[in-house]
Amino acid sequence: MQVLYLSNRPEVLAVTVESLRTAVAEELEILVITPAPTGIDGVTDLIESELLTAAERREAAAADHDDVTMLRDLAVRRGPTADRFLLSDDDYRPLGLVPADFWLRSGKLRHYVSHDLARWRRLNTSYDGIQLNTWLALAQWDCPHLGYGAHLPQMIVREHWLEAFDSWAALSQAAAAAGHPAGWLVDEWSLPLNWGRGRHPGDYHEAEPHRTLCWPQFPWEWTRDYRAPRYDFENFYPQHYQPGGLFEGLPEVAPANPAAAAATAFEKARRWHELERTMVDLRVPDGLVTPWTGSASKRTALAGLRLAKRFRTWSDLAAAGRDEDVSEDLRHG
Numbered sequence: 001m002q003v004l005y006l007s008n009r010p011e012v013l014a015v016t017v018e019s020l021r022t023a024v025a026e027e028l029e030i031l032v033i034t035p036a037p038t039g040i041d042g043v044t045d046l047i048e049s050e051l052l053t054a055a056e057r058r059e060a061a062a063a064d065h066d067d068v069t070m071l072r073d074l075a076v077r078r079g080p081t082a083d084r085f086l087l088s089d090d091d092y093r094p095l096g097l098v099p100a101d102f103w104l105r106s107g108k109l110r111h112y113v114s115h116d117l118a119r120w121r122r123l124n125t126s127y128d129g130i131q132l133n134t135w136l137a138l139a140q141w142d143c144p145h146l147g148y149g150a151h152l153p154q155m156i157v158r159e160h161w162l163e164a165f166d167s168w169a170a171l172s173q174a175a176a177a178a179g180h181p182a183g184w185l186v187d188e189w190s191l192p193l194n195w196g197r198g199r200h201p202g203d204y205h206e207a208e209p210h211r212t213l214c215w216p217q218f219p220w221e222w223t224r225d226y227r228a229p230r231y232d233f234e235n236f237y238p239q240h241y242q243p244g245g246l247f248e249g250l251p252e253v254a255p256a257n258p259a260a261a262a263a264t265a266f267e268k269a270r271r272w273h274e275l276e277r278t279m280v281d282l283r284v285p286d287g288l289v290t291p292w293t294g295s296a297s298k299r300t301a302l303a304g305l306r307l308a309k310r311f312r313t314w315s316d317l318a319a320a321g322r323d324e325d326v327s328e329d330l331r332h333g
Contacts, residue, residue, distance in 0.1 A: 007090035023094035088153035096261035143198030150210035152233035164195035219276035244289035282306035
């Protein structure tokens with residue numbers, strides 16, 4: 001089974017690759033799009049500058065998130081990608097053994113979603129704009145529009161990828177000709193996987209809820225349309241393992257012993273969901289570093305929100321559902 005990574009962190013990638021090799025039964029062929037040689041044994045480096053023409057390098061230098069999409073598309077077109085391959089990032093780490101039918105069952109592909117693109121409400125970053133563009137393009141093509149950027153490896157059909165991105169190129173070029181350039185601003189996970197289900201439904205199972213711990217990194221950072229039924233992968237953040245981090249004292253990689261791996265995964269999930277529940281009351285365990293407690297001003301703001309929530313509860317506004325407004329403040333704060 002082939003895996004295509006994109007990474008500029010060889011030390012993180014090396015650990016992630018080894019953990020995936022341990023977690024799956026199949027032999028893995030690893031490709032990585034990288035700005036410089038990784039030096040990792042058993043990995044084929046696809047050097048970014050060798051994938052790009054001079055004009056494409058200038059375009060990538062001026063881009064934000066969309067240069068990642070361009071690099072992946074060029075790797076699929078110009079690199080030695082298989083007819084089917086796993087698309088992944090260097091921080092998608094298995095929490096234990098991955099079920100044998102995780103990506104393919106009864107000859108049909110399985111994929112995992114975290115949200116509906118049409119329900120993504122933010123427009124603060126290039127990533128938010130990507131969600132919007134991808135939804136609108138898929139809607140125009142009468143395709144589903146679920147969010148497959150679920151921070152775990154997803155199986156890609158190369159032919160369906162090319163069809164989807166060729167269609168996006170035509171739409172993007174038409175928009176640019178009309179004076180509204182969109183560039184590469186689409187989601188490289190959601191575009192081909194929704195296209196595949198829209199144009200080749202017989203190749204795919206129905207989408208399933210994601211199985212990723214720490215997506216989002218912290219509870220309440222954004223609203224999830226799909227709650228994970230179980231956790232098979234972790235969206236790895238090194239800061240979670242530092243002093244004051246959510247997983248301080250726990251191993252960064254699943255232990256080789258299955259029972260120890262299960263116990264570690266359980267404890268990580270327990271800590272994440274414990275924070276989710278305490279944040280309902282706008283409380284954070286003492287000493288834990290979060291987006292809401294990283295400075296004195298943030299801790300003061302959180303205490304103010306907690307006081308406001310208590311007042312709303314006391315004044316019976318919560319009975320009308322107004323306490324949800326405070327949770328919304330957390331997501332957009």
